[in-house]
Amino acid sequence: MVNVNGKPRHILSYLQDFLFTPHTSRSPITKLSGGERARLLLAKLFLQPANVLVLDEPTNDLDIETVELLEERLLEYSGTLLLVSHDRSFLDNVVTSTIALESEGIIEEYVGGCEEWLKKEELKKTPKKGKGQATSSPLPTLDATPKRSLNNKEREALKTLPSKIENLEIDLEKLSSLMASADYYQDPQSDVSGDAKRVEALEVEILKSYEQLEGLEAN
Template sequence: PARAHAPVRTLSGGERNRLLLARLFARPANVLVLDEPTNDLDIDTLELLEELLLDYEGTVFLVSHDRSFMDHVCTSTLCFEGAGVWLEYEGGVSDYLEQSARRAALSQNIEKSETSAQSDIHPANTKQSASSEPSFDQQAARSKRKLSYKEQRELDNMPEHIAELEAEQNQIQNMLADSDIYRQAPERAAQLHTRSQQIEEALLQALERWQELETL
């Protein structure tokens, strides 16, 4: 009790942080901006902060190096991609790392496909081997099953299909970036979040199918 009346200047760093958080949540607000809120907090206070943020009905902008804390409380993560580009990812840091890895794999696969298509249009001049025996690469090519007409069409259309999914996802992210949608149309915001997750799954399935078709 006596400690509760102590001057702020006599408090430790952790005690000052707890005091600031107590004042913050005691005031009515629909937006919170927190910069490294977990610094110098003990386990009990950290768990209490997580509970308060999970129950908070407003919007929270959070900056933190505590990955576990962000995974527990964040519903979306804004990441700087370079060249002035910011992208929003569903979930916390772990979800961001997984989704960004998928995006990088998709981009790499698209680049490989475009490079392969260009090489088919402009084949390099190569010398034929004087040997009459087929090379290992030629034998592997012969043993490779030829795609059916339907499979070839699916493979040819895959880059366009992925581009359409990414375009729709970017459109949804731009709509969700408008904070008014959560206040004026919360049901619509929930539908957009659900659709964004469906697109992530569709992108992963498209990538797996693309790799499958290329290895047939």
């Protein structure tokens, strides 16, 4: 189990958020590809409790899939983020304000990403032809749709899923311990292939149960 935003989660469920399958999650780090290792580092980073993140060129050497994953995680991050990046698209997708070093050593802060800053720079260069007319835009309306209530079947599932998950994890731990014992592979009665399939089936069932539980708790 790991603690994510103050809530316990199964490690396999958490790693799935970073595009790891149950099979890949159990692989040695030496067997992982470069992109998978980068995603594993991100998974470890976002487990650390922190109110401030400082990132220097975080997209360097990351593939497109991992960059998109990093963007999603940073958008969900509730703390303060300070980052330096040459990736304009990444900045536009993530940041809410830009600090720019202007001419003569002047530092200015602008609302929005790199694209917004460039637009303001162009406006500075455009000769003014007169006073502009202020316009107002309507404020965005908040989605006031209430959360739907759970039906009887869903309430029953919400009640029983924790114990079901606990039992599945106990079964998985017992089977994993059995397969890790020194005598297991020397015992002719050991069903190596069958037990490996049962381990994978248990991991998949645990993941599905956690996803179902999280979905019900969100309502």
